[in-house]
Amino acid sequence: MEQLILNIKDSSKMSFLIQLIKQLDFVEVEQIKKKNISVKYDFFNSAGLWKDRNINAEEIRKQA
Numbered sequence: 001m002e003q004l005i006l007n008i009k010d011s012s013k014m015s016f017l018i019q020l021i022k023q024l025d026f027v028e029v030e031q032i033k034k035k036n037i038s039v040k041y042d043f044f045n046s047a048g049l050w051k052d053r054n055i056n057a058e059e060i061r062k063q064a
Contacts, residue, residue: 018031
């Protein structure tokens with residue numbers, strides 16, 4: 001089975017295109033929703049992550 005990925009420029013035309021393609025009996029339509037993950041990591045929110053933990057670089061190396 002071959003796969004084809006289409007990038008739709010105008011989302012208002014997407015439903016028309018899907019209905020058109022579904023009319024073809026040799027094509028199976030599988031819709032995958034795109035996740036919009038654009039959250040940037042804030043380094044300073046991690047401050048204190050290792051607070052009150054008795055661990056050092058030597059211990060980490062031993063465990064590795």
